[in-house]
Amino acid sequence: MGNDVRIEQLWIPDSLEGPDAADFIAAVEVERKVRMHTWGSDDLAYAPQEKLLEMADPYERQVILVARVDGEIVGTADIALPLVDNLDLAEFTLDILPEFQGQGVGRQLLEAAEHFARDEGRHTILIDTNHPGSSLPDTDAEQLVPGTGLGFVPLGSREVEFAQHTGYTLQHIEQFSSCALPLDSKLVAELQAEAEDANAGRYRLHHWTDRCPDQWLEEVAAMENRAGEDGVPGVDDSSMVFDGSILREAEQVTVAQGRRTVVTAVEHINSGTLVGLTTISVLALRPDVVFQDDTVVLQDHRGNKLGLLIKLANMERLSEQFSDARVLYTWNAPENRYLLTVNQQLGFTTAGVTGIWQKELPDFSDSVS
Numbered sequence: 445m446g447n448d449v450r451i452e453q454l455w456i457p458d459s460l461e462g463p464d465a466a467d468f469i470a471a472v473e474v475e476r477k478v479r480m481h482t483w484g485s486d487d488l489a490y491a492p493q494e495k496l497l498e499m500a501d502p503y504e505r506q507v508i509l510v511a512r513v514d515g516e517i518v519g520t521a522d523i524a525l526p527l528v529d530n531l532d533l534a535e536f537t538l539d540i541l542p543e544f545q546g547q548g549v550g551r552q553l554l555e556a557a558e559h560f561a562r563d564e565g566r567h568t569i570l571i572d573t574n575h576p577g578s579s580l581p582d583t584d585a586e587q588l589v590p591g592t593g594l595g596f597v598p599l600g601s602r603e604v605e606f607a608q609h610t611g612y613t614l615q616h617i618e619q620f621s622s623c624a625l626p627l628d629s630k631l632v633a634e635l636q637a638e639a640e641d642a643n644a645g646r647y648r649l650h651h652w653t654d655r656c657p658d659q660w661l662e663e664v665a666a667m668e669n670r671a672g673e674d675g676v677p678g679v680d681d682s683s684m685v686f687d688g689s690i691l692r693e694a695e696q697v698t699v700a701q702g703r704r705t706v707v708t709a710v711e712h713i714n715s716g717t718l719v720g721l722t723t724i725s726v727l728a729l730r731p732d733v734v735f736q737d738d739t740v741v742l743q744d745h746r747g748n749k750l751g752l753l754i755k756l757a758n759m760e761r762l763s764e765q766f767s768d769a770r771v772l773y774t775w776n777a778p779e780n781r782y783l784l785t786v787n788q789q790l791g792f793t794t795a796g797v798t799g800i801w802q803k804e805l806p807d808f809s810d811s812v813s
Contacts, residue, residue, distance in 0.1 A: 448513065448514075449511050449512070449513055449548065449549055449552050450511070450512045450513075451509055451510070451511055451512075451552055451553060451556040452509070452510060452512070453507060453508070453509055453510075453560075454467060454468060454471055454507075454508040454509065454510050454520070455467060455468070456468060456496070456499050456508070457496070459496075460492055460493060460496065465492075467510070467517065468492065468495075468496070469492045470516075470517045471508060471510050471517050471520050472489075472490060472491075472492045472495050474517055474518065474519065474520050474539055474541055475489060475490065475495075475520055475522075475537075475539045476489035476490075477541060477542075478539040478540070478541065478542070481542045482574050482576060483574075483576055483795070483796070484576070487730075487733045487771065487773070488733075488773070491729045491730065493728070493729055494702070494727055494728060494729045494730070497700075497701040497702055497728065498701065500700075500701070501697065501701070502527070502697060503526065503527055503528050503694075503697070504524045504525060504526055504527060505524075505525040505527055506522065506523065506524055506525075507522075507523040507525070507560065508520055508521070508522055508523070509521040509523065509553060509556050509557055509560065511540070511544075511549050511552060511553050513544065513549070518540065518541045518544040518549060519538070519539060519540040519541065519544060519549045519550065519553050520537075520538075520539045520553075521536055521537070521538050521539075521553045521554065521556065521557040522536065522537040522538075522539075523535075523536055523557055523560060523561065524536075524537075525561075525564055525566060530568075531565075531566075532565075532566055532567050532568050533566060533568045533569075533570065534557075534561035534564070534566040534568070534569050534570075535569075535570045535571075536554070536557050536561075536569060536570070536571045537571070537572065538550055538553060538554060538557075538571060540553070545602065546602070550606060551606075551610065554571075554610055558803075558805060561805065562805050566805075567804055567805045567806075567807070568802065568803075568804060568805075569612075569802065569803045569804075569805060570615075570800060570801065570802055571607060571612060571800075571801050571803075572798050572799060572800055572801065573597060573601065573603035573604055573606075573607055573798070573799040573801065574603070574620075574796065574797075574798050574799075575597055575598055575601060575603070575796050575797050575798075575799070576795065576796040577794050577795055577796045579598055579601065579796070580596075580598055580796070580797065581598050581599075581600075585599075586598060586599050586600060587599060588604060588614055588799075589614075590614045590615055590616050590617055590799070590800075591613065591614065591615060592615065592616065593616055593617060593777060593778065593779050594617065594777075594778035594779050595617030595618075595619060595777075595778035595797060596617065596797075597614065597617065597797060597799040603799075604799070607799070607801045610803075611803050612801035612802065612803045613801060613802055613803065614799055614800075614801055615800050615801060615802045616777070616799075616800040617777070617778055617797055617798070617799055617800070618775040618776065618777060618797065618798040618800065619775065619776050619777070619778050619784065619794060619797055620773070620774075620775050620794070620795045620796045620797060620798055621773070621774050621775075621776070621787055621792040621793060621794050621795055622771055622772065622773050622774075622792065622793060622795045623759075623771070623772045623774075623787070623790060623791050623792040623793070624770065624771060624791065625734075625759065625762070625763055625769045625770055625771060625772055626759075626760075626763035626769075627756075627759055627760065627763070627790065627791065628791075631790075631791065632756065632760060635752060635756050635789060635790070636753075636756060638749065638752070639749040639750075639752045639753035639756065640753070642747075642748050642749035643748045643749060643750060643753060645713075646712065646713055646714065646748070647710050647711065647712060647713060647719075647748070647750065647753070648710070648711045648713055649708055649709070649710055649711075649753070649754065649757055650708070650709045650710070650711060650718075651706075651707065651708050651709075651757070651758075651761055652707050653704060653705065653706050653707070653765065654695065654698070654699055654704060654705050655695055656691065656695070656707070660709065660718055661688040661691060661692070662687070662688045663717060663718045664691060664709070664718065664721060665686040665687050665688050665690065665691045666686075667718065667720075667721050667740045667742075668686045668691065668738065668740075669685055669686050670740050670742070698725075701728070702727070702728025702729070703725055703726065703727060703728060704725070704726040704766070705723055705724070705725055705726075705737075706723070706724045706726065706758060706761055706762045706765060706766075707721065707722070707723050707724075707758070708721070708722055708754045708755075708757045708758035708761065709721045709722075709754070710741075710750050710753065710754050712745060719741065719742045719744070719745040719750065720739075720740060720741040720742065720745065720750045720751070720754050721738065721739070721740050721754070722736075722737075722738070722739040722740075722751075722754045722755050722758050723736075723737040723738050723739075723758075724736055724737065724758055724759070724762050724772065725737055726762075726766050726769070731766055731768040731769060732768050732769060732770045732771070733769075733770070733771055733773070734762060734766065734769045734771070734772050734773070735772070735773050735774070736755075736772055736773065736774035739751060739754070739755060739783055739786075741754075741782075746782065751782060751783060751786040752786050752789060752790075755786055755787075755790060756790065759772065759790065772792075773795070774787065774792065775798065
C-alpha cells in the first residue's frame with residue numbers, strides 16, 4: 445500500500461516524434477502490458493501510432509487519465525464520450541499494471557474518470573471486464589449472470605469484485621472468439637457447397653473494399669441501422685441513424701485512421717435488393733490481426749445459410765487481399781445463436797468473455813457536497 449498516486453489528464457501529442465510524446469507512448473505501453481497479462485498476447489493492444497489515429501475520431505471525444513506512482517505511469521483510464529448520439533453516456537476502459545493492482549490505483553482512477561464524466565454532463569457510465577476462457581468456471585455458484593440476456597462472468601475474478609464494489613451492475617455479456625486464417629481449403633469447399641445448396645441460386649454476392657458502390661449506398665445505410673438495433677441493453681442506440689451521406693463520412697473517417705474495410709453483401713436476385721452484409725476491419729499497423737464487424741441478414745431471408753455464405757466469402761477475400769492476416773477476432777452476444785452457429789462452422793473458438801457494466805451517476809444537484 446502506501447504508494448502516493450497522482451492522477452492527471454494525459455497530453456495527446458500531434459505526433460510520436462519529439463519529447464512531448466514520451467508520456468503518451470508510456471501510457472499505450474501500460475495498456476499493451478495489461479492486454480498481454482489478460483489474454484497472453486498483445487493482439488488486442490494498440491500500437492502508439494494506431495492509438496494516436498484513434499484519438500482523432502470525430503464521432504467520439506477521447507480523453508485519457510493516467511495514474512502515476514513515483515512519476516511513472518502505472519494505470520490509465522480511457523474515456524470515450526459519444527458526440528453524435530447517446531450524449532448522456534461515457535465509456536471507460538481501465539488498465540492498471542498487474543503489479544499495482546489491489547493498491548487503490550484503479551479506484552482513484554475510476555473516481556477521477558467519473559468526476560470528469562459528470563463535469564461533461566454524462567451520467568450513464570459503461571465499463572468492461574475481460575475474462576479469458578481458461579478463467580471461466582463450470583459451476584453455477586461461481587458464475588455471475590447479467591440482468592438481461594445469457595452468459596456469465598466469473599464471480600471470483602478481481603475485476604468483477606472491483607466493478608461490484610464501485611457500484612456497477614452487470615448488464616450484458618459479449619462472447620469473444622477467434623479464428624485462425626487462412627481457412628482450410630477443404631473446409632471452405634465443404635461449407636461453400638452447403639451454403640450454395642441452401643440458397644439454390646436465388647442470391648448473388650457483391651464485394652467491395654473501403655467504399656460502398658453508389659448503387660448500394662442507401663440500402664447499406666439501412667442495414668447498418670438494423671445492426672445498431674442489436675446494441676447493448678439499457679443503452680439507446682436509436683438516435684444514431686445512418687443515411688448515405690453519413691455512411692460516406694464514416695468511410696472517410698475510417699480511411700483517415702488508416703483502417704481498411706473488406707465487405708461482402710448478398711443480393712436477393714428476384715427483388716434486386718441487398719438482404720445481408722458482413723464487414724472485416726484491418727488496422728493500419730497490425731495487418732496480422734483483423735476484426736469482424738457487423739454481420740446482418742434480414743429476418744425474412746434467414747434459414748438460407750446466407751450468414752455462412754457471406755462470412756465465408758468475406759474471409760476468403762480478406763486472405764487474398766491481406767495475406768498477412770493470421771487471426772480474426774469477433775464479439776457476439778451469447779443470445780445470437782444464429783451467428784454463433786455460423787462462427788462455429790467456420791472454426792471460431794471461444795477465447796473468453798467481456799462483461800459490460802453500467803452505473804448511473806447522480807446529478808450534482810442530487811448529491812450532497
